[in-house]
Amino acid sequence: MSFAVVKAASYTLAHTPDFIPFGSTPTTAKARNDQEYFDALKKGLRSFDELVNYPPNQCYIGNITPEQLGEIAQPWYKDAAAAERTGRYGDIMPQVEFYALLKAADAFDLVALTPEFIEQANPALAAHPLLKRYTLDASKGMAAANMHAMLEEHKAEPLNMNGELVGIVKQAHDEDENLSAHIMLENLTVKATGVHAALCLEAQGVDLSEVDYIIECSEEACGDINQRGGGNFAKAIGEMIGCVSATGSDLRGFCAAPAHSLIHAAALVKGGAFKNVLVVAGGAVAKLGMNSREHLAKDMPVLEDSLAGFAFLISENDGVSPIVNTDIIGRLNVGAGSSPQAVTSALVSEPLKAVGRTIPEICRYSVEMQNPEITKPAGAGDVPEANYKMIAALAVKEGQLERAQLMDFVKKHGMQGFALTQGHIPSGVPYLGHGRDAIMNGEINSFMVVGKGSLFLGRMTNLFDGISTVVEKNPGVQGGHGESAGFDKDEARRLVAKAMQDVAARLTESEE
Amino acid sequence: MDLENQKRIKELAETHGNENVVVVLGGAEAEASGLAAETVTAGDPTFAGPLAGVQLGLSVYHITEEAVKEVVDSAVYEEQVGMMEMVLPVEEIAEEMAQFRA
Incomplete structure (x- = not known):
């Protein structure tokens, strides 16, 4: 059976400065009322343009190679040349698009946005070649005053833009901590950033309707009190991006999960169970600002100010792809x-x-x-x-x-x-x-x-x-x-046939 | 140093006595190894963990230091550490560690 091939790969980022307080390090600082840290954090935030121009991010989305990155003098966060948000492999989206995608990914009315924010977000979605399919309905927006009430009751987590409240993520259950507002925010983030990454494969010419299996390999778990890591991010993402012919499941293995997934996908294809396996992963909210304390202490900006995603397609041997x-x-x-x-x-x-x-x-x-x-x-x-x-x-x-x-x-x-x-x-x-x-x-x-x-x-x-x-x-x-691929097999058959003809000819000669 | 590790080291020192505990580090960098050494001698310099303000004064070495190498079976050392010894800034680490055993 023929080896599977790497058909395409995509890499994406979402700029989420207002999400940094949800990260593990800031959460710990909050529990200790460390105001000094939060004052420094505010000063260390990067603009969207700074995030886009940052050379390692340009490498991640495919506008420069790792070799070219190695030639750029460090520190990379200083004086980076102007660059594009879209690259050969993917896209970097601003927070406004990320929040809109979070709402689009919400199947249980857990994300509420203000009507004003929706009106600001819709043109941004419409202008995006991949996200224009997701238009939000401003008439279904929620007034900020109602959001404040839910936040005060600790039934929601805030979605801020530059510190101003524009939305919330609500808890999905009154008592089940597995469906708390914070966990819903983390899980919807995985779904939304995973969707963004998978859609960037479509931009590379991949027909997502031909995907027949999806493996999601991030580090979060979705489920409720009776099955905390039940899943299934894979199908939730597939549903949103038109993978109508696919089923799927989640694969977990800490940081090794993507490599496990690559091998699983290749084996599923080589074994003939599936033809096109999509591997996808969304980003991790907990890791926002993870090393920010050390970065700020060294007068550096907060470099963990965004969420990443990736997707790749493993397919049947086309005789060309690696x-x-x-x-x-x-x-x-x-x-x-x-x-x-x-x-x-x-x-x-x-x-x-x-x-x-x-x-x-x-x-x-x-x-x-x-x-x-x-x-x-x-x-x-x-x-x-x-x-x-x-x-x-x-x-x-x-x-x-x-x-x-x-x-x-x-x-x-x-x-x-x-x-x-x-x-x-x-x-x-x-x-x-x-x-x-x-x-x-x-x-x-x-x-x-x-x-x-x-x-x-x-x-x-x-x-x-x-x-x-x-x-x-x-x-x-x-x-x-x-x-x-088939070429070698045919060649082998021809060689064997010729050898047999030669043997037959020699046998005939000796008989004569 | 990881907060959970700080907690475990503190508990071990309390159980066995500071003089009976030796900390052997395996960090890949001199500076990070120094920070860990400082944590188990003078206390957590970041004031974030259970060893903040706690001066345990434990004996602390890096696995690549001669003093440790001498007391480990050479075949085991070669198998477990030989490759890393080739890779790590051994001298820099030793200099950094010496500061915390003055």
């Missing part, structure tokens, strides 16, 4: 150790060794692609670079690389981190779009997607998680080795 080579799957089994060395061996060197390949033979490694400008001030270092050094060090230990070449390997096989620190968002898959293009343009032949997840955060196990696979040039194009 394949997901599921013969190579790095797995961190339950019995594997959790030292960095054990993890890197299990995810990188062992699966390659099993098919007779070496670490330096893979052109690029898409690891945890966090933007270092966000993580370094918070003491977490340059995460992608640390991963590249570990992979290089392992190659040295395995005798595949000279120790003196360690940093050359990092430069050649690594890349600049550019993704927002939203858990599952930076893990493994941010490079699918760029990597697909680089393979299609003949710049590289392969890249490995490595996802890792910190399972211990859920307090169920101390285990660490990880999974990896390789995306590479479709042999249908080059007529190369390995599993292939």
Whole structure:
């Protein structure tokens, strides 16, 4: 059976400065009445234009490559060149569009917006090529006074624009904390940002009505008191974007979930159960302003001021798009150790060794692609670079690389981190779009997607998680080795037929 | 340092006595390792966690420091830490850690 291919990938952001107080760090500060933090926070906010122009975001949506980003001097948040909100892979939406999409995603009348806000939002929706299908009805708006009453009773969470109340997200149940206003706000955010990401695939020519399975792989859980993580974000998103032929489910695995999803999708397609599997993830409200305390202490703007999303389509082999080579799957089994060395061996060197390949033979490694400008001030270092050094060090230990070449390997096989620190968002898959293009343009032949997840955060196990696979040039194009499209099979049949004819001819000759 | 870790270290020190607890860090950076060392000696410098204003004065080392390396089975050390030793700024970390054992 033929390998599945990466057909398209999209990446999106939503600017949500008024949502930052819902993040985990600001929530903790609020509980401690830390007014000093909130005063600093207000001064550290970026404008929409600053968010758009920020070079790592331009890389995320596909207007510049990770290599081009690496050539731009840091700090990136200072003096960035003017840029476009739309890119090759996606779009950056302002808060007004995000709130409108939140309302469009609301199937249970939980989001209320003021009539004035709806009148402001509708032209913005109408002007957007992908969002114009969602027009809001101003006659169904709610007066701000009524909203204030619900906020005072703690039955809703506020939707502010520059600090002014324009809407609320209501609780979905009077007593069930799983349907509280805050959780509904988080879950509707996943749905809305997931919708935005999936729609950007449509802008790339994908017919969403042909999707037949959807995997949603963010980090939130939707359900009620009797089934807290019941799901299903996947179908909720699919319903909104016209995936009429699809069913789906949610896949969870902390930050490793996108890499698991890539492999699940590729296996579903290769196995023939489905033809077009959409993997989609919305953003994480809790991670807004996560490292803001450290950023503000270093006179930096709040760089975690937006929500991210992504989507990608895994389809049947078209003979052209890069394949997901599921013969190579790095797995961190339950019995594997959790030292960095054990993890890197299990995810990188062992699966390659099993098919007779070496670490330096893979052109690029898409690891945890966090933007270092966000993580370094918070003491977490340059995460992608640390991963590249570990992979290089392992190659040295395995005798595949000279120790003196360690940093050359990092430069050649690594890349600049550019993704927002939203858990599952930076893990493994941010490079699918760029990597697909680089393979299609003949710049590289392969890249490995490595996802890792910190399972211990859920307090169920101390285990660490990880999974990896390789995306590479479709042999249908080059007529190369390995599993292939119809071309190779036909060629093989011709060769066998010719050999048999030759044998038959020789036998006839000898009989004569 | 993570607030939950601060809580666990505080509880361990209370249970076993400060002089009987040694903290071994595995952080990838000198500065972050220094902050963690400061937290378990002089108290949480960010004043956010359970060790804010609590001077435990615990013995603290980084896994890549010679003093730790000497007391670990060399084969186990090579298997568990060998690769990371190649990658981490070992000297910088050692200098940072020494400041908190004066």
